[in-house]
Amino acid sequence: MSEILTLSYGAAIREALDDGLARFPDMLLIGEGVPDPKTIFATTQGLREKYGAERVLDMPLAENGMTGICIGAALAGMRPVLVHQRIDFALLAMDQLVNNAAKWHYMFDGKQSVPLVVRVIIGRGWGQGPQHSQSLQAMFAQVPGLKVVMPTTAGDAYHFMLDAIADDGPVLFVEHRWLHHVTGQVDKDRPAAGLSRAARLREGRDVTIAAFSHMTIEALKAAVVLTEHGIEADVVDMRCLTPLDVDTVARSVAKTGLLLVADCAPEMASLGHTLISRLYQRQQNALKQAPRLIAYPNHPVPTTHFLANHYYPGAERIAESALELLDRRPLLDSVRRQLQSDLAKDQPDRSFVGPF
């Protein structure tokens, strides 16, 4: 019988890195802060002590150069996992990621490949502001050759990390900072998903909510309250961005006829748009109403909490949209009241007191 662990998402990543280092002698874990006392929000804790400074190491502040060096090491048979504490910093590595890592297998006729994992952390809160809290996953997902995954649950975080390490191509592993403390079950013996497919996290007949990363948590919160009012939402976690699993969403929509997509990125050119467009192209007639997209506004996040508090949509907006789609507007007030929280939107939970 398999053992099921209850772990936070962050601890699940740590566990996967630990198991990866044990299983793959060629794996390297590298990044600014990997062995420092804060160990990338505790996701690399204890690994240097266990596997040595040759395999678990810090790096110079040189994102582009070090990405290229990791690509070269990967070509030479290593399996580097490179960490960027914020996705914004990965922009400095765009050239190596896009022009080399993502293209190598294709441009050399499939004869070479780059088994590289790049962990990037997206997020929000505590005044991270315009250059430290962007959600740029769609930019990366647009690049052919780069697999982009964005797991939401601890179980997926564990398995996707190991699958990404085992993958012979480059994988961008996108973590939302606010997921790190969310706990879930990790069954190490669960069959691998192979870095594909969405996951249905909740069954419901009335409305399909397809959500990305942290928005899935918000969708689940909304779904719990909607249930109390007799509305059952089908919640699909869009945990893989490339390929984007339209099939699972299509099956759900065939049942519910209503689609609400919740993305955690600016609306412009988002994955939310891609999903809606693909679904519409496939089964226009399955939709009883025009689909809805909830996403961030198309402007940067200001640092000031007075404004940033109004930037991020959450469970409340998801529930409101669902009620509107179902034409159940009279429920708006009570559902809103149930979902309202006095927790400031720049804090993931009450224990968090800044500055990160």
Add this chain to the structure above:
Amino acid sequence: MNVPTTAELQDLYYRMLRIRRAEEAIAARYAEQHMRCPTHLCIGEEAIAVGVCAHLTESDKVFSNHRGHGHYLAKGGSLVGLIAELYGLAAGCCGGRGGSMHLSDLSAGFIASTPIVGGTVPVAAGYAWGEQRRNSNNVVVVFFGDGCFEEGVLHETMNFAVLKKLPLVMVCENNQYSVMTPLYERQPARDIYQIAAAHGLQAVSGDGNKVEHVHALAENALAAARNGEGPQFLELHTHRWPEHCGPNEDDELGYRMPGELLAWKQRCPLLHTGRTLADARVGAEILLALEQQIGAEIALAFSEALAGPAPALASMERHVYV
């Protein structure tokens, strides 16, 4: 090397003390949870900002990084504007949109600080190019850390700056750490300033905790940049006392060598300059008066800043496109 007069030294002391006390006031109030942004304090490093900026005219320009409070204040940035910015208020120097990591006071010639490491370095060089092409006689100074020296963009910038003989002074604050990673985990044992020299900049290194020393090195560098001798590079050794980001000290985490922080505290720029002033018979009562003046100014700045309104909700979507 030119030695500052006692009056000059007293002024430098005053400017350093003002930065120190402002940073301490920010640290003391940070736990109240109303300054909700990442804040990188420069306590222990004040001599560099002050020693360099003391020579700058209002029309000279400064660029900085995530650890920018000291540079901003030394260049004459508004204290009220800084504090209001930390609190996310409308009167903040960026209207609250930026917080601690994005400062600007154009009227003081402090153009910008941003937190992507290396981000402002080429921009400063470009600004210097513009000044050069307008024959303005202004100099542009950019402050960055030893970690930043590892970024490719810095080396690309040095190449172009030398090629065009830009009136640029690059100031590397070498505090030995990039977040919690020590220099020896990131760079081989060789001098940063000599690499800058190999790029063709006029480069020197010095003690960043002795303000008279910084003052003298900066005077030469600024004069050379102004005289068309091309970009200058100063590597100044110093140490940050507080944690990388946040109001506290974090020596208990053990990423520094035991005793390292204490040794640097004994090399405190204020302590050092205070002693020199005492030797020059500047009485304790004069320094005490400076303390009081600064204390009153900071208290007033906090109350003035906090009296202002929050930014209007509609302003959030403003200024995306010109």
